[in-house]
Amino acid sequence: MIQNFLARILFMPFSILYGLGVEIRNFLYKKKLLKGVSFDIPIISVGNLAVGGAGKTPHIEYLIMLLKPYIDIATVSRGYKRKTKGYLQVQAGHNAEQVGDEPLQYKRKYRDILVSVAENRTFAIPQLMMANANLQAVLLDDAYQHLAIKPGLNILLTEHDYLFTRDFLLPVGRLREWKSGYKRADIIIVSKCPPVMTEASKAVITKEIAPLSYQKIFYSYYQYANPYFLFNGAQRIALTEDTDVLLICAIAKTDYLRDYLESKVGFLKSLEYEDHKYFSDFDMSNLLRHYQAMEGQKKIILTTEKDAMRLELHRKFLIDNKMPIFVLPIQVAFHFDEGKSFDAEIKQFLLDFKV
Numbered sequence: 001m002i003q004n005f006l007a008r009i010l011f012m013p014f015s016i017l018y019g020l021g022v023e024i025r026n027f028l029y030k031k032k033l034l035k036g037v038s039f040d041i042p043i044i045s046v047g048n049l050a051v052g053g054a055g056k057t058p059h060i061e062y063l064i065m066l067l068k069p070y071i072d073i074a075t076v077s078r079g080y081k082r083k084t085k086g087y088l089q090v091q092a093g094h095n096a097e098q099v100g101d102e103p104l105q106y107k108r109k110y111r112d113i114l115v116s117v118a119e120n121r122t123f124a125i126p127q128l129m130m131a132n133a134n135l136q137a138v139l140l141d142d143a144y145q146h147l148a149i150k151p152g153l154n155i156l157l158t159e160h161d162y163l164f165t166r167d168f169l170l171p172v173g174r175l176r177e178w179k180s181g182y183k184r185a186d187i188i189i190v191s192k193c194p195p196v197m198t199e200a201s202k203a204v205i206t207k208e209i210a211p212l213s214y215q216k217i218f219y220s221y222y223q224y225a226n227p228y229f230l231f232n233g234a235q236r237i238a239l240t241e242d243t244d245v246l247l248i249c250a251i252a253k254t255d256y257l258r259d260y261l262e263s264k265v266g267f268l269k270s271l272e273y274e275d276h277k278y279f280s281d282f283d284m285s286n287l288l289r290h291y292q293a294m295e296g297q298k299k300i301i302l303t304t305e306k307d308a309m310r311l312e313l314h315r316k317f318l319i320d321n322k323m324p325i326f327v328l329p330i331q332v333a334f335h336f337d338e339g340k341s342f343d344a345e346i347k348q349f350l351l352d353f354k355v
Contacts, residue, residue, distance in 0.1 A: 008172050015169040022169075022177045029147045036150035037122050040355040041129065042137045044346070045151035047144025049164040049181055050174040052275050053252030054157040055191040055332070056142050057102050057306060058222065062332040063139055064110050066343055071136040071350070072113075074128045077103045078142065079117030081276045087124050089131065090115040101276060101309035102141065108309075122148050137350060144184070145176055153349045156185035158209070160193040160219075161255070165208050185215055187345060192256050193221040197335050218342050219335040224260055227300075227326035230308055231319065237300065237326060239264040244296030246270075248287055249307050250277035257304070257328075267296060277310070284314050288321055301325040 028034040044063065048054040060075060067073050079088070079100035090099045090107040099107075099117050107115040114132055118124035121140060129135050140151060158164045164182060167173040182188065188211055202219060211217045229235035239245070243265045249257070250273035261268050271287060273279070279287075291301055301323055303311055308327045311318070318325055334342055 011172045015172040018171075019169045019178055026147065026177065026181070034147070036147050038150045039125055039129075039138075041135060042153070042350055042353045043125070043140060043149065043151040044137065044153045044155065044349075045140040045143045045146070045149070046155045046157065047140075047142050047146075048157045049144065049176060049179065050158070050162065050167055051170070051176060051252075052174075053162070054159050055220070055222070056157060057105065058330055058332045059155070059157060059189065059191070059220070060106070060139055060141050061109070063346065064106065064113060066346060067137060067350075068110065068113055072132060072134045073137045073139060074114035074116065074132065074135055075103070075106050075139045075141055076121050076124045076128070076143075077106075077115075077117050078119060078121075079103055080142075081278070082117060084117075085119070087116065087118040087120075087127050089127075090117060095313060096309040097278070097313065101306050104309045105305055121146060125149070144181075152353055153187070153346070154185050155187045155189060156182055157189050157191045158182075159253075160190050160205070162253075163190070163205065163208065182209070183212060186349075187342075188215055188217045190217065190219045191221075191332075193219050193335060195221055197221070199336070202336065216341075216345055218338055220332050221335060222256065222260075222330045223333050225329045225331070227302060227328045230303075230311065230325045230327055231315070240298075241266045242296075242298050243267075244294055244299040246287070246291050246294060246299070246301045247272075248279075248301060248303050248311070249273070250279070250310070251275055251304055251306060261302070267294075269294070279310055279314060281314075281317075284317050288323065291323060299324075302328055305329055 029036060046056050046059055082100040083097045088099060090103045092107050092111055094104055096104050103115050103117050114128055116124050116128055125138055144156060164179055167175045169175045190205055206217055226236045226238050244267040245261060245265045247270040252275045254272055305327055
């Protein structure tokens with residue numbers, strides 16, 4: 001505890017300098033000395049104040065499932081840690097190194113929508129509009145700090161167990177900007193809530209966040225489905241008390257996932273890496289070694305949908321060694337029967353949108 005306190009004191013000047021730089025940039029946009037670009041189609045941005053782990057990908061997927069039956073939509077991401085540059089339309093045949101794990105996940109699951117990656121998302125949106133003249137809305141992934149674009153609707157995520165109100169600027173904390181940045185949000189979602197949540201706990205968090213008069217606040221959680229085999233989505237299994245699981249993942253936080261698995265399976269061992277890591281040949285050999293050392297009769301390897309995009313790069317190794325690697329799908333749900341209210345907010349934004 002003392003070492004942690006001393007580290008915070010040591011890094012505090014760097015956090016202050018970082019915050020000053022962010023504040024100057026935000027001030028320039030606020031005073032219109034730097035101008036964000038608006039587009040003549042609705043833009044919905046999903047992001048957070050902190051680095052990683054708030055659940056942007058499942059919430060983008062929620063919006064995709066909500067909107068794609070009715071309108072033509074597209075997504076724009078940076079393509080974090082991809083090994084290509086510039087604007088690229090994602091195809092199902094791409095791999096994670098070419099386009100990034102999350103955009104590839106969107107395209108594989110929703111093949112009838114346009115998915116793109118670009119460092120310059122201001123440039124990407126006109127490209128998407130040229131690619132589909134009927135495009136009716138764009139979802140911006142992880143773009144809360146991307147002030148070069150003025151979204152029509154700004155959705156801010158903050159984790160239930162790591163609220164932005166209790167955090168501090170990098171590198172002392174995890175915030176990308178000052179807490180006051182939450183004021184730009186139109187909708188605030190407290191994500192990764194416990195599966196069971198009381199009205200009393202909701203009231204406490206709502207009071208702490210103190211949403212402004214124009215902001216709506218919602219509380220979401222994850223629902224997990226039965227895992228499917230990485231190389232055959234039709235092959236599914238149920239997680240039971242006699243299942244032994246070796247979890248391999250490279251995501252920002254595993255607490256929520258581990259809590260779920262520990263409530264479902266008999267034995268859980270995990271191999272955890274930094275977020276978005278590309279697994280090496282050594283990592284795969286280590287995975288095999290740990291799997292072979294497990295003694296259970298019903299043992300599997302489990303991973304997340306995002307990690308599956310990068311594990312697929314080792315397809316030959318996994319198949320040659322007959323490794324039963326399954327993928328755990330998740331969906332977002334809303335507490336307090338507020339899913340319909342959230343959906344209505346999104347639909348009303350689209351109906352009210354004017355060029």
